[in-house]
Amino acid sequence: MSRKRKQIVIGRADLQPGERRIVEVDGRSIGIFNVNGEYFALHNRCPHMGGNLCEGPVTGTTLSGDSAEFVYGREGEILRCAWHGWEFEIETGQSLADGRIKARCYSVTIEDERLVLHL
Numbered sequence: 001m002s003r004k005r006k007q008i009v010i011g012r013a014d015l016q017p018g019e020r021r022i023v024e025v026d027g028r029s030i031g032i033f034n035v036n037g038e039y040f041a042l043h044n045r046c047p048h049m050g051g052n053l054c055e056g057p058v059t060g061t062t063l064s065g066d067s068a069e070f071v072y073g074r075e076g077e078i079l080r081c082a083w084h085g086w087e088f089e090i091e092t093g094q095s096l097a098d099g100r101i102k103a104r105c106y107s108v109t110i111e112d113e114r115l116v117l118h119l
């Protein structure tokens with residue numbers, strides 16, 4: 001049975017909604033994001049060609065729908081890789097373009113007002 005290791009990284013107050021912080025933990029670069037008061041962490045390596053995924057812009061995306069118009073939504077929930085523009089859901093790491101591709105995620109919990117990464 002594998003056990004995940006916990007690593008305290010930053011205080012909760014140091015990451016406000018809409019902000020991100022990139023930390024180095026055990027030789028891994030990991031981006032931690034506050035999306036509307038919830039915390040998520042992604043490996044800072046894009047599954048496409050290895051770009052620094054977590055350094056790309058946090059955006060929304062074009063929503064699918066029945067209308068012929070482009071509807072923009074999910075502002076602040078999407079991370080766009082700066083290298084080639086692939087979009088990923090911050091919460092899950094799921095690629096929006098290809099359901100088979102995911103960025104690596106780590107769980108984040110709060111302990112004593114500190115954010116804890118589970119590696």
Ligand code: FES
Binds near residue numbers: 049
């Ligand atoms: S390396 Fe991220 S989209 Fe290509």
